Amino acid sequence: MDIPRYWRLRNQRYRLEGTECTECGEKSFPPRCVCAKCKSDSLQPFRFSGKGTIYSFSTIYQALDTFDKDIPYSIALVKLEEGPLITTQLADISPDEIKIKLPVEMVIRKIYEDGEHGPIQYGYKFRPVLNK
Amino acid sequence: MRQTAIIGIGQTPVREHWDYPIRGLAVKALRAAMQDAGTERIEGLFVGNMLSGALAEQEHLGALVADYAGFPGIEAVKIEAACASGAAAVRQAVLAVASGHLEIAAAVGVEKLTEFSGKFSSKALATAADADYEASIGLSFAALNALMMQRYMYEYGYSKEDFSPFPMIAHHNAQFNPNAMFRYPITKAQYLKAKPIADPVNLLDSSPVSDGAAALIIVPLEKISRFAGKGVKISACEITTDSIGLDNRENPIILAAAQKSARAAYKTAGVLPKDISVFEAHDAFSIITALSLEASGFVKDGQAPRLAAEGIYNIDGRLPISTFGGLKGRGHPVGATGVYQLVEATEQVRGCAPDKLQVPDVRTAMTQNIGGSGATVVTSILEKI
Ligand SMILES: [Zn+2]
Numbered sequence: 001m002d003i004p005r006y007w008r009l010r011n012q013r014y015r016l017e018g019t020e021c022t023e024c025g026e027k028s029f030p031p032r033c034v035c036a037k038c039k040s041d042s043l044q045p046f047r048f049s050g051k052g053t054i055y056s057f058s059t060i061y062q063a064l065d066t067f068d069k070d071i072p073y074s075i076a077l078v079k080l081e082e083g084p085l086i087t088t089q090l091a092d093i094s095p096d097e098i099k100i101k102l103p104v105e106m107v108i109r110k111i112y113e114d115g116e117h118g119p120i121q122y123g124y125k126f127r128p129v130l131n132k
Numbered sequence: 133m134r135q136t137a138i139i140g141i142g143q144t145p146v147r148e149h150w151d152y153p154i155r156g157l158a159v160k161a162l163r164a165a166m167q168d169a170g171t172e173r174i175e176g177l178f179v180g181n182m183l184s185g186a187l188a189e190q191e192h193l194g195a196l197v198a199d200y201a202g203f204p205g206i207e208a209v210k211i212e213a214a215c216a217s218g219a220a221a222v223r224q225a226v227l228a229v230a231s232g233h234l235e236i237a238a239a240v241g242v243e244k245l246t247e248f249s250g251k252f253s254s255k256a257l258a259t260a261a262d263a264d265y266e267a268s269i270g271l272s273f274a275a276l277n278a279l280m281m282q283r284y285m286y287e288y289g290y291s292k293e294d295f296s297p298f299p300m301i302a303h304h305n306a307q308f309n310p311n312a313m314f315r316y317p318i319t320k321a322q323y324l325k326a327k328p329i330a331d332p333v334n335l336l337d338s339s340p341v342s343d344g345a346a347a348l349i350i351v352p353l354e355k356i357s358r359f360a361g362k363g364v365k366i367s368a369c370e371i372t373t374d375s376i377g378l379d380n381r382e383n384p385i386i387l388a389a390a391q392k393s394a395r396a397a398y399k400t401a402g403v404l405p406k407d408i409s410v411f412e413a414h415d416a417f418s419i420i421t422a423l424s425l426e427a428s429g430f431v432k433d434g435q436a437p438r439l440a441a442e443g444i445y446n447i448d449g450r451l452p453i454s455t456f457g458g459l460k461g462r463g464h465p466v467g468a469t470g471v472y473q474l475v476e477a478t479e480q481v482r483g484c485a486p487d488k489l490q491v492p493d494v495r496t497a498m499t500q501n502i503g504g505s506g507a508t509v510v511t512s513i514l515e516k517i
Contacts, residue, residue: 001268009264028380030265036380056286056384058278060270061328064258065251067270075271075330077279077379085379087266087279095331100286111269123269 001114006121011045013123016106018084020046029084050106052080052126059095066112078104078126092127103129133230138514139361140169140349141475145311146463148246149343154184158197158242161345161468165238169349170360176234177201177208180221180241181467184210186256187248197240207234214260215416216503217241218346218470219369219510225350226369235351241471242345253341257466260504262377274338274417276378276505278330281419284385285332288434292332295418296323297440299336299461302415302454305447306461308488313342313463337418342463346471348478356517364481367401367496368513376507387420389509390427390500397498397511398429405429408513409494410480411451412473414502415458424500425453428511452491455480470501470510477514 011017018029023040029048034041057076060067067073074090076098090098091109104126111123142164144157152160158179166174177198185191194208207228213220218241225237245253258267261276285291299318306312318336326336349361356363374389375381381388398404405428415421422436430451431439439445445453456462456476459469477497479485494516501510 005264012265030262030377030380036375056279056283058275058282058333059328059331060272060275061330062254062272062274063270064255064267064272066255068251070270073270075269075275075279077283077384085384087262087269087271087377087379089270100283 001121003119014108016048016050016124017045018048019043027082027084029080029086048080048082052078052104054098054100054102054104055079055085056100057090057098074098076126089125090127091125105129134232135353136226136229136350136366137353137356137363137517138348138366138474138478139351139356139359139363140165140171141347141478142168143311143346143472143475144344146313146342146344146465149244150247154188154190154242154244155196155200157244157343157345158240159201161242161347162197162201162238162240165347165349168361171236171349174203174206174236174238174349176206176225176228176237177203178221178224178237178239179208179210180218180239180471181210181243182212182214182217183243183245183256183466186259187253188244213508214503215466216470216501216508216510217467219474219499219501219512220371220470220508222348222471222474222512223369223371223510226366229350229352237350238347239350239471240345240347241468243465243467244343245341245465246343250341265377272330274330274333277417277419278333279378280385280423280505281332284419284422287385290437293320293324294437294441295337296320297437297445298415298418298421299323301445302458302460305455305489306457308486309456309462312457312461313340314457314461333417339416339459339464342465344463344465344468344472346468346475348471348474362482363517364478365515365517366512367403367515368397369510370396370400371508371510372396374507376504378505385423386433387423387427387506387509389506390424390502393509393511394428394500397513401513401515403496403513407496408451408498410455410477410491410497411453412455412477412497412499413453413458414500415454415460416464416502420502421453424502428500447489455485455489455491473499473501474512481514481516
């Protein structure tokens with residue numbers, strides 16, 4: 001991913017920042033240009049708590065180019081406690097421990113390295129909630 | 133708006149076509165369709181393709197294919213809607229003729245994938261998903277389908293083996309289609325042992341990358357007698373969209389765009405799901421076949437694998453699907469797939485499918501071409517004249 005694009009995504013990748021509609025209260029991730037529910041364009045940034053539960057998941061054995069060295073790795077749709085689903089990689093969990101409804105929380109991890117000399121890109125992943 | 137008909141069909145076999153450039157494949161299918169129609173001219177050309185720019189470094193396929201087909205100067209444009217590019221191009225050809233703007237239009241779907249490394253082509257295919265929030269964090273196309281399949285299995289209590297009928301039907305039918313890529317049957321044991329791609333999706337759930345081109349010649353229904361080809365009425369060709377991100381859908385295991393597109397197609401054609409005698413499904417992954425059957429109103433949500441096990445989607449069943457092998461067996465040359473489906477449905481309605489694949493007395497056939505994880509859907513209905 002080119003650096004300007006990655007930089008543009010920093011508030012989403014590091015802070016889980018989406019949008020909240022000031023008209024109807026609908027919360028969205030990724031951020032929207034227009035409210036998906038009431039079509040208002042009066043939206044403000046909204047930072048999600050990063051807590052949720054697993055809605056669906058998969059473990060990847062054949063990956064896109066850039067992620068080849070990470071296989072096997074696991075991904076999920078996580079139902080955030082504020083409502084929306086988010087697509088994410090999972091961290092600190094083995095494939096046989098993953099279950100639908102498992103409580104998870106956001107952490108910042110390395111997403112990928114662009115070759116030996118390229119920038120390292122970080123962003124959100126989700127891991128099982130600690131101290132449970 | 134005028135009613136329209138398919139008057140000519142053409143296709144290349146779905147293969148690894150390393151000996152043909154993209155223009156050569158497209159022209160081959162187009163000329164076959166023109167010969168079938170008995171025409172030496174077309175007034176407009178709509179080319180369905182997804183990845184010529186990303187892979188072959190060639191965009192501008194409208195002008196390129198028109199030129200190499202011998203029609204420099206005509207209206208010609210490429211239409212892109214991920215895996216639904218093919219039927220989306222057909223939709224544009226239908227509108228051009230229905231509106232009275234063109235008297236004879238061609239839709240050609242073409243794709244070349246196999247000469248590029250698998251990693252390169254799967255990265256290119258993933259551009260159909262949300263680049264910022266799906267592909268760039270490590271989700272391939274198979275991964276998105278795995279998320280749908282896992283949740284579907286959880287909600288309806290299915291196990292992996294319950295999906296085996298879908299690829300088995302595709303491979304069974306493909307063995308009798310001379311244009312199919314995989315002309316051999318598979319067993320349930322082979323399905324269960326196949327290499328995992330993105331659990332629970334394995335290799336035999338997944339349609340192969342392939343090369344191919346298919347073409348249709350479309351004319352006003354009232355003018356079919358001027359042509360040599362056997363006309364088939366286009367009763368509906370309806371395109372709809374949904375959120376590109378799977379996570380932004382109201383329910384990730386309901387293909388809302390397919391529901392809308394199928395309902396619109398039934399309304400336009402004035403038919404009901406029970407009137408359809410053949411359904412060319414978009415079986416890019418086994419789960420998509422199930423979701424497509426359900427969204428199209430052929431079966432209640434969560435019931436498709438159950439009915440598949442009873443054999444109703446087999447070639448001799450109540451609603452044969454993927455009768456020429458579908459995406460899994462015939463192959464999935466992405467931007468060409470929607471046109472292949474319509475070529476095959478035309479053969480079923482004309483009654484000229486290969487012996488073991490011809491469904492008796494087909495009056496009405498339906499195709500559904502799905503882009504991405506369900507963000508663009510084109511449902512078409514063909515009827516015997
Ligand atoms: Zn709103």
